[in-house]
Structures are given as structure tokens and as C-alpha cells.
Amino acid sequence: MIPREVLQKIRRIQIRTSHLADNMLAGQYHSAFKGRGVEFEEVRPYRIGDDIRAIDWNVTARTGEPFVKLFREERQLTATLLVDLSASQGLGTHWQSKRELVAELGASLAFSAISNNDKVALTLFTDNIEKAIPPRSGSRHVLRVIRELLYCQPMGQGTNISRVLEHLNHTAKRRSIVFLISDFQDSGYEQALKVARRKHDIIPIVVSDRREFELPNVGLLELVDSETGQVVMIDTSSHHQRQLYTQQAQQLADQRDQLFKRLRMDPIHVQTGEDFVDPLRKFFHQRECRR
Structure with a gap:
């Protein structure tokens, strides 16, 4: 049984993120990602400026007038969310933790995908695969995605990024389209990333908290690595000491980037x-500009 407060949080995230997707993100998401291919739709008379490679020579020969083929993009894609649920995701020195941010982010991406008739899949991971939800479409499916992200x-x-990519x-x-959402507090995943990107369009989303890069002046501070x-x-x-902490954190971030x-x-x-x-x-x- 899911606690009442979690259900309320799911509902709040649903309202906020579906609004963001409908009003701010869905159109740009559609423009940014290509479909799997194109389907022939119809022919029409040639117009000045049309690509001559699109001319339908059979129809042109039959009618005596130039005609071009029109194609329709096959839109439906699968957006796969690979989401890091390692212990470091519990960090949050603002009004939200990294995991809460990830839940809103993942929900927004999922609503943007289904708004374009795409399917959404979800894989939650730590140093193992925690849960895998196969691709489906529809708002009920997105509600399940939000619930799993939170609950x-x-x-x-x-964190084992190599394992989730394998x-x-x-x-x-x-x-x-693979959104790899993590704080990337891992190493040795370069080869797995190389292999995965040959088949999939992988977009890394790096989630961080300000305190991972700078410490306040509060005297002696005991830091515990939540993962180890x-x-x-x-x-x-x-x-x-504060400067050294910042330099080491920035060096790791630079290596990742x-x-x-x-x-x-x-x-x-x-x-x-x-x-x-x-x-x-x-x-x-x-x-979209690169397309």
C-alpha cells in the first residue's frame, strides 16, 4: 500500500509536469528527435525549389508533367529512461533532493514523449538493475513511471552505469532515445557507453547538488560517502581545505564531460x-538546429 503522502506527491508531480510538457516542452521534443524512417504519402506537381531527387519519374513520364513524391515521417519512437537510484541521490541541500529532481525531470520527459505518441520505458538501477518497465504509451503508464521514480x-x-547499459x-x-539520468559517481563505463551509442541515441543528464562542489565554513565537518x-x-x-575539495570535485566533473x-x-x-x-x-x- 502506497502511503497517502506519496500519492499526494505523485499527483502534484503529475499536474506540474504534464503542464510543462503540454505547454513548454512537447513541441520542442517533437522537433528534436527524428522518427524511425519515412513512409510514402502522395505525389504532387513539381514546384520551383523542390529537390529534383524527389521526382517520381514513372508519374512524370505518364502525365508529361513533373511530379514529386511526398513522404511522411514515421513518428513513433521509444524514449527510455535509465535512472540512477543509488544512495547519493538522497542528497539535497535545497528544498529538494536529487531523487525528487529526477522524478520531476523523468515525468516531464515521459509526458513530452507520450504527447508525441511515443512510448516510454523505464529502468531503475544502482549497482544492480532494480526494476525494468517495458515501453508503453498513455498517461496511466506515465503515472506508473512517476510512482516508481518516487516510491x-x-x-x-x-552506481554501476556499465551494467545498466549492458x-x-x-x-x-x-x-x-535514451535519457541516462545520474550523478555519474562511477568510473570504468566508457566502453559500455561506446557500445550503447552505436545503437541508441543516448543523452546523459547529469544531476548535481551545489554542496558537491563547495562547502560552507562551519568548522570540522564529518562527510560520509552514502554509497561506500x-x-x-x-x-x-x-x-x-575548502579549495582542495572544490578542485577535486571539479576535476572529476571535467573528466566526465x-x-x-x-x-x-x-x-x-x-x-x-x-x-x-x-x-x-x-x-x-x-x-533541432542540427537537424
């Missing part, structure tokens, strides 16, 4: 306490 209680603590390769029969349990003491009154750059991937960066709509719209617009 699924993972067994694992760590699972994707084994289970997804057709090319998908490792404990570290830091004297935050020391400017050098360099990997995406080498693989020609465009990551989306979102942060707790901030609006995720603008980064999504900017990404969709850039994809």
Missing part, C-alpha cells in the same frame, strides 16, 4: 533547487 526502494547503494543493449530491440560508507573529516574553516565530448554526446546539466526546464529547452533547440 521504488532500491536494494543496492552504489542491460539496455540486451533488452532494447529497436533504436531508442567511507568517512572523511574536513576542517571547513580552512580556506585551503571530456568523456562525453570524445563520444560526441551533449550532456544536460541540472541542479537541485534550480529550474530544469531551461536546460531541457536549450538542448532540444540545439538538436
